Amino acid sequence: MAGTLNFAPDDRYNAFITTCREAPFGDxxxxxxxxxxxxNISTAGIQTTCGSRILEGYIPPYDAHVVELLRGAGAAxxxxxxxxxxxxxxxxETSAFGPTRNPVxxxxxxxxxxxxxxxxxxxxxxxxxxxxxxGGSIRCPAAFCGIVGLKPTxxxxxxxxxxxxxxxxxxxxxMARTVEDVSxxxxxxxxxxxxxxxxxxxxxxxxxxxxxTGLRVGVPEExxxxxxxxxxxxxxxxxxxxxxxxxASPVQVSIPGMRYALAAYYVISTGEASSNLARFxxxxxxxxxxxxxxWHEAYRELRHANLGAEVRRRIMLGTFALxxxxxxxxxxxxxxxxxxxxxxxxRAFRDVDVIAGPTMPTVAFRFGEKNDPLxxxxxxxLTAPANLAGIPAxxxxxxxxEGLPVGLQVMGRRFEDERVIDAAYAYEQEVRA
Amino acid sequence: MITENDxxxxxxxxxxxxxxxxxxxxxxxxxxxxxxxxVLDTVEGEGVPDAGPTNVFREDEPxxxxxxxxxxxxxxxxxxGFIKAPRVM
Numbered sequence: 355m356a357g358t359l360n361f362a363p364d365d366r367y368n369a370f371i372t373t374c375r376e377a378p379f380g381d382x383x384x385x386x387x388x389x390x391x392x393x394n395i396s397t398a399g400i401q402t403t404c405g406s407r408i409l410e411g412y413i414p415p416y417d418a419h420v421v422e423l424l425r426g427a428g429a430a431x432x433x434x435x436x437x438x439x440x441x442x443x444x445x446x447e448t449s450a451f452g453p454t455r456n457p458v459x460x461x462x463x464x465x466x467x468x469x470x471x472x473x474x475x476x477x478x479x480x481x482x483x484x485x486x487x488x489g490g491s492i493r494c495p496a497a498f499c500g501i502v503g504l505k506p507t508x509x510x511x512x513x514x515x516x517x518x519x520x521x522x523x524x525x526x527x528x529m530a531r532t533v534e535d536v537s538x539x540x541x542x543x544x545x546x547x548x549x550x551x552x553x554x555x556x557x558x559x560x561x562x563x564x565x566x567t568g569l570r571v572g573v574p575e576e577x578x579x580x581x582x583x584x585x586x587x588x589x590x591x592x593x594x595x596x597x598x599x600x601x602a603s604p605v606q607v608s609i610p611g612m613r614y615a616l617a618a619y620y621v622i623s624t625g626e627a628s629s630n631l632a633r634f635x636x637x638x639x640x641x642x643x644x645x646x647x648x649w650h651e652a653y654r655e656l657r658h659a660n661l662g663a664e665v666r667r668r669i670m671l672g673t674f675a676l677x678x679x680x681x682x683x684x685x686x687x688x689x690x691x692x693x694x695x696x697x698x699x700x701r702a703f704r705d706v707d708v709i710a711g712p713t714m715p716t717v718a719f720r721f722g723e724k725n726d727p728l729x730x731x732x733x734x735x736l737t738a739p740a741n742l743a744g745i746p747a748x749x750x751x752x753x754x755x756e757g758l759p760v761g762l763q764v765m766g767r768r769f770e771d772e773r774v775i776d777a778a779y780a781y782e783q784e785v786r787a
Numbered sequence: 788m789i790t791e792n793d794x795x796x797x798x799x800x801x802x803x804x805x806x807x808x809x810x811x812x813x814x815x816x817x818x819x820x821x822x823x824x825x826v827l828d829t830v831e832g833e834g835v836p837d838a839g840p841t842n843v844f845r846e847d848e849p850x851x852x853x854x855x856x857x858x859x860x861x862x863x864x865x866x867x868g869f870i871k872a873p874r875v876m
Contacts, residue, residue, distance in 0.1 A: 415857035551843055617824045628801060635802070637872045642863020645871045650802060652873040658804020666803045667813065670794075671820065673801040684824060690832035728819050 356380050359388060359430040367455040367464070369474040372401050373433035382428030383542060389424055390474045390483035393434040394441060395526060396515035397421050404517050405437040405449040405467075408640045408660035418515020419547040420484060420526050427542045432480060435470030439662045440631065441486060441519045443467050444494050444733050445719065448664045453721065458500055458759060462718040465495030471529050472499040482530040482539050486516060488523045489619050490713075490737025493749035496529055497761025498718035500751045502536045502778065503529040507768050508744035509554045512547035518630040520623035521552075523741040533750060533779040537562050540771065560772045562779035567601035569777060570706040576612040577711030577736055577763075585755040590712040593752035593762040593781060597710070600780050607702040607709060612739060614691035619738035620731055621675045621688035628672030631665070667727060692742045699743045703767045708777050712736055713749040713761030736763065746771040750778040752785075789817045 359377045363370070371393050379386045391397060394404045396414035398421075403409040417425070424431060438448040446454040446469025456464040457477040464473045468485030472495030475483050485492040487505035496503030504527045511526045518524070528539035537560060544558035573594060578587045598604055636643030636656045643652045657666070675684035702709060715736060724730045740747035745765050752762035762781065766774040794814045798805040805813065855868060864871040 412861055415853050415860060548845070551845075614826055614830055617826050620820070621824060621827070632802075636863055638870060639861035640863070643873055645864050645873050647873055649873045649875045650799075653802040654799075654804040657802060658806070661803070663809070666798075666801075666805065667816065669801050669803055670797045670813070671817070674789075674797050674817075675824075677797075677800065684827060687827040687830050691827060691830045693832065694830070726819070727816050728823055731820070731823075 361432040377430035379430035380428040385428035419512035438467035441467040465498030467491040497713035500759030512550040514549040520626040564780040569602040572607035572706035572709040611695035618688040618691035624672030713763040717758035
């Protein structure tokens with residue numbers, strides 16, 4: 355240990371669930387750098403709740419692989435950030451520990467589900483943070499809070515120690531105020547770990563380059579169509595214009611499978627959640643289950659009392675979509691749609707190097723503005739396709755609409771995280787200059 | 788159409804408690820969501836369903852694991868080094 359960082363932030367946005375007032379740090383690439391970690395990533399000895407009552411007081415006996423890597427690089431883990439319960443939301447309003455506020459405008463949501471990580475970074479409480487992204491949970495809050503966030507290629511960062519929501523879709527990724535810091539954090543966490551069997555040994559060692567001469571940038575019409583705020587679309591088109599001025603060439607592309615993306619995403623993610631969240635029954639962790647009662651009765655009571663409505667709704671949706679008689683209509687079809695979307699992207703990437711569009715169809719919503727589940731689900735329309743296809747995607751701030759941040763999303767081929775970083779870096783360097 | 792009875796049945800299958808006053812609300816929300824999911828009826832596959840990630844097998848080698856007290860530390864109810872669960876029968 356090289357020292358201890360005293361961390362006593364003014365957490366006026368409720369970005370943290372747990373803070374570590376005296377955070378030890380070591381030597382290395384991130385020596386003494388304060389890093390916040392989303393509260394669904396296991397930290398040995400530090401409470402990890404997933405934003406849920408059902409894990410209140412849970413102290414993991416081991417570190418996630420990314421946390422081992424952070425500690426090994428000398429970082430000071432200063433706290434665990436607020437999130438939608440189990441990552442199920444786009445606003446951080448479903449946290450059992452109260453909503454996080456958007457530092458840009460307190461009356462607005464920070465986005466989600468990694469809203470605490472985004473707010474902590476945007477408010478300047480930490481320079482960088484880890485989030486997780488299942489259908490947009492890093493990119494959405496990055497866009498809404500005006501910071502940078504990368505969802506890495508599926509299989510590039512170990513999920514060991516990440517408390518699972520939708521296993522085939524989610525990745526841990528870096529969030530920071532600059533592309534350079536996102537890249538720095540990515541170099542620490544993208545290291546092979548045999549404990550995640552879906553991982554490939556493709557470490558990230560990259561210095562961002564702003565030279566994008568000749569880069570072919572795909573512009574999919576579906577990302578600028580119905581449901582996308584015209585002012586957001588215009589802001590993002592201007593940003594793509596900046597890339598063009600820097601020597602990139604825009605190319606019109608199409609992802610026809612997009613019209614199925616959201617339904618496929620919700621069927622698959624809730625299906626996986628219904629299985630993954632079966633473990634929260636108060637037996638091995640969480641509030642103690644009443645062992646005198648019968649199995650079903652005891653679990654039902656405990657899960658009703660300790661899981662929020664959105665989590666129970668999604669577990670039920672997944673249970674339904676996988677149940678006998680309905681699995682063929684929902685789950686199987688969703689898998690076909692997922693395959694089609696993956697092929698759409700592969701086809702597009704024969705003609706272009708990256709694909710660009712808005713991260714979110716709108717700017718940050720007001721609290722309580724979206725109060726029915728379906729209208730909230732629709733907000734994931736531009737982010738979920740990258741999770742279905744397993745491709746890397748970054749959100750970088752590209753201007754404002756009515757004073758609220760807009761994110762430019764850049765997606766790339768699988769294992770070409772470096773290229774999306776470079777495109778975002780080139781844009782950021784140009785507009786900051 | 789999903790009925791209130793269906794909602795209660797699904798909650799039972801999932802071991803999720805649902806209160807009486809939540810049932811009508813969940814039923815309305817489910818029907819709206821499933822109406823949106825109906826777009827999947829028109830999906831035409833170019834190929835076989837996406838198989839997702841494939842298994843990569845490794846040798847089954849014993850490795851060091853957590854000490855027993857660390858594993859039991861978060862359990863609400865333990866006895867003689869075991870975890871207690873509700874009765875199944």
